[in-house]
Amino acid sequence: MAWDFETEPEFEEQLAWMREFMREEIFPIETLRLSYDGILEIIKPLQDEVRRRGLWAAHLPSELGGMGFGQVRLGLMHEVLGQSGLGPLVFGNNAPDSGNAELLAVGMEMTGRHDIRERWMQPLLDGKIRSGFSMTEPHTAGSDPRLLETTAVKDGDEWVINGRKWYTTNGSVADILIVMAVSNPDVHPYQGSSMFVVPVGTAGVKILRDVGAMDDPQVVYGRFGNHAEILYEDVRIPADHLIGPEGSGFMLAQARLGPGRIHHCMRWLGQSQRAFDMMCERSLSRFTHGSLLSEKQTIQNWIADSMAEMNAARLMTLQAAWKMDKVGASASRVEIAMIKYYGATVLHNVVDRAIQTYGSLGYSADMPLEAMYRAARAARIYDGPDEVHRQTVARHALKGYTASEIPTQHIPTRREAAREKFAGILEFLEAEQV
Numbered sequence: 001m002a003w004d005f006e007t008e009p010e011f012e013e014q015l016a017w018m019r020e021f022m023r024e025e026i027f028p029i030e031t032l033r034l035s036y037d038g039i040l041e042i043i044k045p046l047q048d049e050v051r052r053r054g055l056w057a058a059h060l061p062s063e064l065g066g067m068g069f070g071q072v073r074l075g076l077m078h079e080v081l082g083q084s085g086l087g088p089l090v091f092g093n094n095a096p097d098s099g100n101a102e103l104l105a106v107g108m109e110m111t112g113r114h115d116i117r118e119r120w121m122q123p124l125l126d127g128k129i130r131s132g133f134s135m136t137e138p139h140t141a142g143s144d145p146r147l148l149e150t151t152a153v154k155d156g157d158e159w160v161i162n163g164r165k166w167y168t169t170n171g172s173v174a175d176i177l178i179v180m181a182v183s184n185p186d187v188h189p190y191q192g193s194s195m196f197v198v199p200v201g202t203a204g205v206k207i208l209r210d211v212g213a214m215d216d217p218q219v220v221y222g223r224f225g226n227h228a229e230i231l232y233e234d235v236r237i238p239a240d241h242l243i244g245p246e247g248s249g250f251m252l253a254q255a256r257l258g259p260g261r262i263h264h265c266m267r268w269l270g271q272s273q274r275a276f277d278m279m280c281e282r283s284l285s286r287f288t289h290g291s292l293l294s295e296k297q298t299i300q301n302w303i304a305d306s307m308a309e310m311n312a313a314r315l316m317t318l319q320a321a322w323k324m325d326k327v328g329a330s331a332s333r334v335e336i337a338m339i340k341y342y343g344a345t346v347l348h349n350v351v352d353r354a355i356q357t358y359g360s361l362g363y364s365a366d367m368p369l370e371a372m373y374r375a376a377r378a379a380r381i382y383d384g385p386d387e388v389h390r391q392t393v394a395r396h397a398l399k400g401y402t403a404s405e406i407p408t409q410h411i412p413t414r415r416e417a418a419r420e421k422f423a424g425i426l427e428f429l430e431a432e433q434v
């Protein structure tokens with residue numbers, strides 16, 4: 001019977017190396033308050049080391065230069081990298097560039113257009129260009145992309161794009177934007193939306209501002225990690241900037257988001273574990289009201305609950321990854337939806353408890369917890385708000401049931417049926433007064 005929770009020893013060795021590399025080489029950089037360009041400079045030798053070990057951009061299929069690891073191993077790897085926001089950057093799989101490279105790869109596979117690799121995909125993977133993913137609009141509900149209003153109209157050998165987007169992460173520092181737009185309003189949105197590569201210098205691309213947000217309320221325009229509001233006004237791009245076939249926007253989005261969610265959830269678990277470690281350390285160090293915090297039941301409950309929740313989220317996520325490896329992303333939709341909201345909630349709760357355990361120090365910027373908390377809050381919104389994923393799971397669950405006026409477990413009704421079923425023996429038992 002195949003039922004195995006072990007990591008093969010060779011991969012465990014790689015993970016052990018990654019853990020030490022994160023702790024010794026990457027964590028210290030977090031404290032230096034470097035600009036993005038400064039970070040890029042200081043991590044160069046680390047990126048070279050990752051390349052030497054063959055772990056660079058490992059998320060891609062092997063034919064595209066990835067490691068062909070499969071989702072379970074990638075998940076375990078992301079759990080380690082996710083402990084620090086810098087991990088993915090050092091390992092060549094930071095969002096949104098990694099997801100966008102995957103999108104381009106899927107589009108390339110669908111059309112056989114290999115020029116895409118040289119033009120955009122390889123430069124993205126090599127870190128030579130940066131990208132943004134421009135789907136969400138300020139005036140339509142991002143949770144339901146069927147409502148998208150940005151249009152792409154074919155005009156000879158060109159597509160003309162019009163619309164307003166926001167929350168395009170890295171939009172103001174990107175070289176290319178991947179834009180989702182309605183290319184055929186006469187069919188169902190699932191078949192009528194497409195994705196396009198829009199180089200930022202194209203006439204009509206107007207980056208209006210970076211949106212001040214919880215991760216940076218006093219935002220300074222043009223910094224890595226900002227979220228741009230962008231107006232696309234009569235933006236003309238050549239027909240070959242369409243990714244995949246016309247109408248494949250939703251299919252591409254699914255292909256990008258499925259594995260991406262496994263990686264997100266595992267990175268969240270890496271963050272949760274780090275917050276948990278901080279919480280345990282503090283509880284053993286802080287003395288108040290006659291005892292250490294670790295001896296107070298409330299703190300013990302937080303530790304025990306956090307550990308159980310993290311373990312549950314980890315098993316759920318690895319099972320979803322395993323299923324994805326076995327039967328693909330589409331057949332694993334429900335498992336992937338489930339880990340999205342469960343994982344985001346676990347991260348939020350564990351970081352919240354850790355902050356509370358630290359009191360004022362936890363709230364202060366002297367600890368990494370306040371930044372982790374702000375990031376955790378966003379996780380419940382991006383990648384589809386949690387409520388939408390809950391809806392997917394609930395709808396799936398409900399498919400297994402039918403309405404019943406009298407509940408099927410209604411005891412008097414069942415008793416009557418049981419009496420009929422066992423009438424003979426019941427008569428005998430009554431006669432014998434048993």
Ligand SMILES: Cc1cc2nc3c(=O)[nH]c(=O)nc-3n(C[C@H](O)[C@H](O)[C@H](O)COP(=O)(O)OP(=O)(O)OC[C@H]3O[C@@H](n4cnc5c(N)ncnc54)[C@H](O)[C@@H]3O)c2cc1C
Binds near residue numbers: 136144
């Ligand atoms: C940090 C961050 C980074 C982001 N980066 C990008 C990016 O790079 N590119 C991009 O295109 N977008 C990005 N987004 C946008 C993100 O994808 C959207 O915010 C998300 O899809 C939700 O869309 P919305 O904000 O329009 O909320 P709405 O669709 O207006 O939803 C608002 C709320 O309504 C509720 N809701 C919605 N549907 C249901 C339902 N079926 N049942 C019950 N309640 C429901 C939920 O509570 C939801 O939070 C980012 C967002 C954040 C916070």
